[in-house]
Amino acid sequence: MARVEVQNVQRAFGDHKAVDDVSITFEDGGFYALLGPSGSGKTTLLRMIAGFEFPDSGSIRIDGAAVETVPANKRRIGMVFQNYALFPHMSVAANVAFGLEVSGQKGKDVRRAVSEVLDLVQLGDFGKRRPHQLSGGQRQRVALARAIVTKPRVLLLDEPLSALDKALRTTMQGELKRIQREVGVTTIFVTHDQDEALSIADQIGILKDGRIVQSGAPEEIYDRPNSEFAATFLGDANILDGTVVEGRLRLDNGAVVALPLDSTQTSGRMRCAIRPERVRLAVRNAGGRAEPGATVVWGTVRRRLFSGSFSRYAVDCGGSELQAIAQRGATRDLAIGTEVELSWDRRDLIALS
Amino acid sequence: MIRASAFLPGLGRFYIGLVLAFLYLPLVIMAAMSFNASPFYQLPFESTTHWYVALANDDGLIAATFNSLKIAILTTAIATVLGTAASLGLFRYEFTGKRLLQALIVPPIAIPWLISGTAMLIFFFGTGIGRGLHAILLGHVALALPYVIIVVSARLQTFSRDLEDAAASLGASAWQTTWKVTLPLIAPGVIAGGLFAFAVSFDQFVVSYFLATPGQTTLPVEIYAAIRKGFTPEINAVSTIIIVFSMSLMLVVSRFFRFGGDH
Numbered sequence: 001m002a003r004v005e006v007q008n009v010q011r012a013f014g015d016h017k018a019v020d021d022v023s024i025t026f027e028d029g030g031f032y033a034l035l036g037p038s039g040s041g042k043t044t045l046l047r048m049i050a051g052f053e054f055p056d057s058g059s060i061r062i063d064g065a066a067v068e069t070v071p072a073n074k075r076r077i078g079m080v081f082q083n084y085a086l087f088p089h090m091s092v093a094a095n096v097a098f099g100l101e102v103s104g105q106k107g108k109d110v111r112r113a114v115s116e117v118l119d120l121v122q123l124g125d126f127g128k129r130r131p132h133q134l135s136g137g138q139r140q141r142v143a144l145a146r147a148i149v150t151k152p153r154v155l156l157l158d159e160p161l162s163a164l165d166k167a168l169r170t171t172m173q174g175e176l177k178r179i180q181r182e183v184g185v186t187t188i189f190v191t192h193d194q195d196e197a198l199s200i201a202d203q204i205g206i207l208k209d210g211r212i213v214q215s216g217a218p219e220e221i222y223d224r225p226n227s228e229f230a231a232t233f234l235g236d237a238n239i240l241d242g243t244v245v246e247g248r249l250r251l252d253n254g255a256v257v258a259l260p261l262d263s264t265q266t267s268g269r270m271r272c273a274i275r276p277e278r279v280r281l282a283v284r285n286a287g288g289r290a291e292p293g294a295t296v297v298w299g300t301v302r303r304r305l306f307s308g309s310f311s312r313y314a315v316d317c318g319g320s321e322l323q324a325i326a327q328r329g330a331t332r333d334l335a336i337g338t339e340v341e342l343s344w345d346r347r348d349l350i351a352l353s
Numbered sequence: 354m355i356r357a358s359a360f361l362p363g364l365g366r367f368y369i370g371l372v373l374a375f376l377y378l379p380l381v382i383m384a385a386m387s388f389n390a391s392p393f394y395q396l397p398f399e400s401t402t403h404w405y406v407a408l409a410n411d412d413g414l415i416a417a418t419f420n421s422l423k424i425a426i427l428t429t430a431i432a433t434v435l436g437t438a439a440s441l442g443l444f445r446y447e448f449t450g451k452r453l454l455q456a457l458i459v460p461p462i463a464i465p466w467l468i469s470g471t472a473m474l475i476f477f478f479g480t481g482i483g484r485g486l487h488a489i490l491l492g493h494v495a496l497a498l499p500y501v502i503i504v505v506s507a508r509l510q511t512f513s514r515d516l517e518d519a520a521a522s523l524g525a526s527a528w529q530t531t532w533k534v535t536l537p538l539i540a541p542g543v544i545a546g547g548l549f550a551f552a553v554s555f556d557q558f559v560v561s562y563f564l565a566t567p568g569q570t571t572l573p574v575e576i577y578a579a580i581r582k583g584f585t586p587e588i589n590a591v592s593t594i595i596i597v598f599s600m601s602l603m604l605v606v607s608r609f610f611r612f613g614g615d616h
Contacts, residue, residue, distance in 0.1 A: 052518050072521040079522040085515035089537050098533070099523030150523060 002063040002153035002186055003028045004049060009058035009068075011044055018044040020210035021058070026154075026188055026203075031180050033197035034190045035234065036207030042190045043158055045207070049188065050156050051075045062153055078147030078185070082159045084139045086131040092118070092142050093127035099150040117149040120179060137168045144176070148183055155180070155187045161196065173200050194234050198222065206230050225273065228352050237273040237350075238322045244270050253318035257295035258346040271352045278348040279324035281313060281331060284339040295349070297322070297342045301334050315342060380596055387589035404590040414591055417575035420486060421555055424571060428493040428554035433547040435494070436501025441535065443502075444509045445517070462499050469496065470563035477564065488564040489571065493557055497550035504549060508542025544606060555599070 004026040011019040019041040026032050034042040047053040049060060051072030060068040067075055087095050096114045105113075118124050121141035131139055140160060147155060160176075161169045177200055180187050191197050197204050198218045205215040206229075214221055214230045225231035228239055242251040244265050249272070250256050259265070260272055284298060299317035311333060313324045322342060326334075334340060390399035408414060443455060461469070473492045474484070482488055512535065520530040536543065558573040565574050572595075576588055 050518070050522055052521070072518065073524050073526055075522075076524070077522060079519065081515045081519060083513065083515060085513060085519040087516060087519075087534055087538075098520070098525070102520075102523060102525040102529050102533070146519075146523065156522075 004154055004186060004188070005059075005061040005064075006045070006049070007059045007061070009045070009048060009055045009060060011041075011048060011053060011055050017210050019048070019055070022207075022210070022212055023058075024205055024212055024215060026186055028186055029184050031177070031187045031200065031202045032189065033201035033204045034188060034207060035192070035194060035197040035204055037192055037233070039209075040207040041210035042192075042207045044210075046156050046158055046188060046190045049154065050077055050079050076150070076152055077154045077156055078150060078152035079156045080140075080143045080147050080158065080160045082162060084131075084143040084160075084163075086139055086142055086146070088131055090130075091127065092123065092129050092131070092134070095131065095142055096127075096146045096149050099146065103150070113149055117145045120148075120182065121145045121175075136164050137172060140164065140172060141175070144179065148179070148185065152185060155183075155185045157187065157189045159191055160189070162191070162193070169196070176200065198234070204234070206233060208233075222275075223350075225350060226353055228271065228273065231273040231350065231352060236276050236323060238276060238279070239352075240272045240274065240320075240349075242270055242272070244268060251297070251320070253297075253320045255297040255317065257297065258349070260349040260351040261347045263351045265351070273350045273352055274322075274344055274348060276312065276323040277325040278344050279322060280343045281315070281324045281326050281334065282341050282343070283334065284341045295344055295346055299340055299342060301336050301338045301340055304334065304336060313340075315340060317342065383589050384593040384596065387586055387593045389586070392586050404586040407585075408587045408590045411587055414572075414575055414579070414587065417570050417572045418591065418595075420569065421572035424486065424490050424493060425551050425555040427490055428497050429547050429551045431490075431494050432497035432501050432550040433543060436498050436546055436550070437505050437536075437539075437543050439498075440502050440505035440509055441531065443506065444512075444514075458499050458502050461496075462503075466496070466557070466559040470560040473560060474563045484564050485566050486569050489561050492560045492564050493554040496557065496560060497553045500549040500553060501546035504546040505539060505542045508539045508545075512539055548603070548606060552599075 006022055006024050006026075009019055009022050010017065022041070022045060034045060036042045044053060048055050048068070051067070051070060051074075055068050058068070059066050062075070062077075087098065090098070093114050096117060097110050100110045100113060114127065115124065118127060121144055123138060123141050123145065126134065126138065126142075131142065134142065143160070157176075161172050164172060173196060176189075189197075189201060201218060203216065204218050204221055206213050206221065208229050214226050221230060222235055225234065225237070228237075231237040232239070240249075240251055240257075242249045242257075244250075244259065244267050245256075247259065247266070248256050249259050249270060259270075263270070297317050299315040299322065301313055302316045302321065303314040305312040305314075308328075310325050310327050313326065313334065315322050315324060324342060385398070386394055387404055388398075388400055388402065389395075390401040390403065439458075443451065470492070473488075473495070477483060477488050477491070482491065516534055516538070517530050520534045521527075525533065556573070557571070558577065561571045562574050562577070565571065570578070572591070576591070579585065579588060
């Protein structure tokens, strides 16, 4: 269990700055996701915390002690690799026992620790199997058991679920969360999958081009993204451009809407975001006026994407297209070509920097 | 895809027969003649073990055989250890000049042994190493090393670096990682490399011929000298023993290790 502090860490490969002046703190016992597209530097950052790569500058501290020059085998971290990296010539039990045995532990203690941790990952009866006799999900569990049996200070996971199919991935996300809570180890989880990051982590750091663009709780980042990248990478967002005029926002398609609630801007260009599920759809002039405080934009339904419990509409609003999600049942399905009015609560409009 | 069973009965089987005959017929004839009484390959065949008895009394040939075995085994041990270590070094580490080094490892295989032998003779003479079994051993190790490095490096291509990282993250030192993870997994490559080293040394005539001193030679050199004096079926006898020995060795090894593929 430990707190990990990354301070002003840089790492370049040739001219390419893989990690560019990153500072982030991982609190003791927290479950963190490092989220970013490929090439954003998230894996390099993880590998530097693990000790497989070393920073060109900056410091990495585990429980206050600088480790940036300490080799991996002396850091007391556990790591789960994308391809699991199980030792193919050893049984499941031998894989799990490896970390204990190289540190000089022997016999009964090792056997007990191995069987306990295999029970924890629900593979109690699989000790004698070889990795190639296991399914992807089972290998994943063995890799996790092997990484936590040594009681590491930090658990690092490098896209551990990306090789699994969707149903299994959802199960393993739950499992991972349960095991992390039971073990209580500080966990850093690298992924490019936004849904995975949102559902699994207590805290998310979004990376782009080697920098952390935003970090915080999943709800906080989702509801208050600070940039267009954060808004569109974590979830979907309609991006609205306009000009602030007389305390209102004149969108480039001509519609005039209320300013975001927290905006203090009085003039000039402004870029905002609105989540598709925050956009309400109604047939135009179907009756009544919009609620007070709501903002109304008119448009025509261009496309509808049916997704079972909800439908996703693409609405043409004077040249710019807005996405809206409507729960089925709550609203009638709208046909293509329907004239609609889009509205939202001004509290849901997000001002982007 | 053509089904093998449909294709084989015709041309395919004939072709395989031809290849096998080409490979083995001369060896079979030689082995047969080692049991033939006539020293001039005359038929009818008259069975005898005379040449094997004569061989047992031929001190020169026996001493040369043991020299050859000794040198081949030492060459295998030294070249396999050095070559595997070099391959691991090239696999694990980035350093300046690495590409140049890698590029320089392969070409010696293409240099005719006659030229390598001449170069070694001059070099060993100039540096005071001189000639003799120790010089032959040095020469053979130098000839065998590139083979070991190429074969072991090829095996390492299929070895995931993540496995070494995983071992390190679990607290294993570089030494523990090498012994418990890397070597067991690249063992088929290491053994294949060792076999190459053995074959290069045991087969070696040209370089050995240049570096041998009159009293201390290896088997190929001794056989060559014997043939120049006049061919005797004892040569057939010793060759037959060696063929049986090396083929058994290869069969045993290939039974335990399927080369190239994964477990």
